[in-house]
Amino acid sequence: MNAIEICNLKKTYNGTLEALKGINLSVKEGDFFGLLGPNGAGKSTTIGILCSLVNKTSGSVKIAGYDIDTHWTQAKQNLGVVPQEFNFNIFEPCIQILINQAGYYGVRRKTALERAEKLLDQLGLLDKRNTPSMRLSGGLKRRLMIARALVHNPQILILDEPTAGVDISLRRSMWTYLESLNAQGMTIILTTHYLEEAESLCQNIAIIDKGTIIANDTTKVLLQQLSSEVVVLYCEAVPNTLPTLPNVTLTKIDDSTLEAELSQEKGLSVLLQELGTAGILVNRAKNKSSRLEELFIKLVKV
Amino acid sequence: MFALQWVGFITLMRKETIRIFRIWSQTLLPSVITTTLYFLIFGGFIGSRIGKVHDHTYIEFIVPGLIMMSVITNSYANVVSSVFGAKFQKNIEELLVSPLSATTILLGYLSGGLLRGLLIGLFVTLISLIFAPMQFHHIGLIISTVFLTSLLFSLAGFINAMFAKKFDDISIVPTFFLTPLTYLGGVFYSIQYLSPFWRHLSFLNPVLYLVNIFRYGFLGISDINVPLAFSSLILLVFVLWTIAWTLLKKGIGIRQ
Incomplete structure (x- = not known):
């Protein structure tokens, strides 16, 4: 019931x-x-x-x-x-x-x-x-x-x-x-x-x-309706030229902060591995905003 | 179902009773002081110089009217302030979301008006004994009239509160209608002393009938037809009950 x-x-x-x-x-x-x-x-x-x-x-x-x-x-x-x-x-x-x-x-x-x-x-x-x-x-x-x-x-x-x-x-x-x-x-x-x-x-x-x-x-x-998710990455150092990685868009915020917009297919652990290979060491990561907040804004078009 | 409504009624009645005694200096004391002053001034100081009215001393004549005046104003004031207070603070929502029926809620609020009205009526009666001997012509009529009058004005107070949107709205009726009607309702005089125009105009005043039925119960004298007036009182209670109940059931003034 x-x-x-x-x-x-x-x-x-x-x-x-x-x-x-x-x-x-x-x-x-x-x-x-x-x-x-x-x-x-x-x-x-x-x-x-x-x-x-x-x-x-x-x-x-x-x-x-x-x-x-x-x-x-x-x-x-x-x-x-x-x-x-x-x-x-x-x-x-x-x-x-x-x-x-x-x-x-x-x-x-x-x-x-x-x-x-x-x-x-x-x-x-x-x-x-x-x-x-x-x-x-x-x-x-x-x-x-x-x-x-x-x-x-x-x-x-x-x-x-x-x-x-x-x-x-x-x-x-x-x-x-x-x-x-x-x-x-x-x-x-x-x-x-x-x-x-x-x-x-x-x-x-x-x-x-x-x-x-x-x-x-x-x-x-x-x-799951969200096609992408933005993660803020706190790094040891962020180079001026960022690597090009599949299913992710990287944006440099400052010398130690990076924003990564991940598509649904991309996992965070894969991204961290790829960044490590490119010489960017990530200390911490957090969602830029609540995922529900992103969905809410998308749906109600505020 | 009945048990739920009964417990709800007792709860609301207890709440109203506690409210009356918690703010006794606002609910009980003022009427007692005012009426004592009336007895002193109109009964003692001035009344002794006024001749007899219908073979009764002036103070004997005004005692029933003063008791009735106190019952009317207090029954009305109690319900209008309690219901409007609940509306203003929004705690009337506690009742609206609950499973209590409109009948139970209405009876709960009326119980407060009845308690205060009848309690003040009793106090005023006891004070009057200091100034004049009490006579009882028809005790059954006294009890039923005071009860029905208190109920009538409790219902009127409830209806006023349902329509009121601000505090001014609950003082307009007592100030501009209730007080003039009470003072011009034969509390202090017999309408037989008025000119024909004012006498006939007085017959339009409902308070005149209430005061006279009540006075008849004490002294056996009246300016009006008592059985007709008493039947009208019962009819009026029924009409106001129907209006108040319908307003509450439909949520007029309290639901969006």
Whole structure:
């Protein structure tokens, strides 16, 4: 069974702005799925419809096999949502926010309290248990939103740009946490502008642009669409005249740096060997940019 | 299914109750102070110089109206500020993404309006005992009227909050409609003392009916037809419930 099934979903705002032009999308159970797209592409509208914050114009949506129109209670019970913007009551203590949220899903107070404390502990918020949410830092607020989305034990977790504005160490700890949830069987749907994040976490990716899905496949297959890849090579010394090698274009950046655009047929180890033979010793190598970023730019023509 | 909705309702009711007591200096105290001043000034200082109204002292006459005025303003204020606050901070989304039905959400918010309205009504009643002896002509009518009035204005507050886009929008109705209607609704006078034009105009004021039903419950006197007014009150509650429920169900003002 698919965790999410979207069929011919359309959304028009104010009768004129066509935000979604009939998208079809399915997310497998247990998947770590990335929904990417530039600003205004329709990501948040799609997420909004899934979580009942946006009314769809037409089409159908099933969550854990339940239609959101006919079986909305069951559909909503299976879904946890981490929205893009902070949306909790700023005056309420963290523990109260979690207990209330659990209550809205029918979790009784005693169980809610146990779950809330466990989640606060897991997300490093236990010492902020009784602190009003407005006194938390941005990063802690993000963690509290994740805890809130999990307190009713959903099967599917939707995160709308969860790491926006979060420092790198917290971002990485959030990635680890999300990976552990996914490993336990939870389906995770992620929208993000950090393509490195999507490339590293997501098993499947869909790219949406101007209300249409323009790519939808496994991350591996999508990345294979790239005909070439640019690698930055840090060398002992780079001569003025570069050797001509098959399936690669070399460009000298400075006396110790070289850029190599490799075609798909060319392996990095072969290139390093060939450069060594030509007397260019490479100390380190790295991708010029995230491969997904290159694909994204190619597809959405930004 | 029922268990889920019940737990959700209790959670929302508890949340609203905590809110009322957390900010008690804004929710409970002001009405108590204002009404005490009314009792002192209109009942004690000025009232003693005013003759009897329908065979009752002036303070006895105004007590039911003042209780009703407090219930109306507090029920309305509680729901409008709580719902608009949730809209403004976007935490109403917590409810919208949850499996709670529109009925449960509406009942949860109304419970806050009812609690505050009835609590203030009780406080004001207790304070009035310092100034005037309490009479009960029809206790059942008193209880049902105060409950239905609190419910009616809680629903009105909810509808106002659903349409409100900024804080100004939630103060326009109380300032320009609710307060004038309450003050001109026969709280401080009997409309029989008005000229025919103003008397007839007063019949268009819904608050007049509420105050008079309530006063009838205490003193057994009224300027209007009580059974007709009470039936209209029930009808109005039903109409506002339908509007509020439909707005919530369709997500007007809260969903895109």
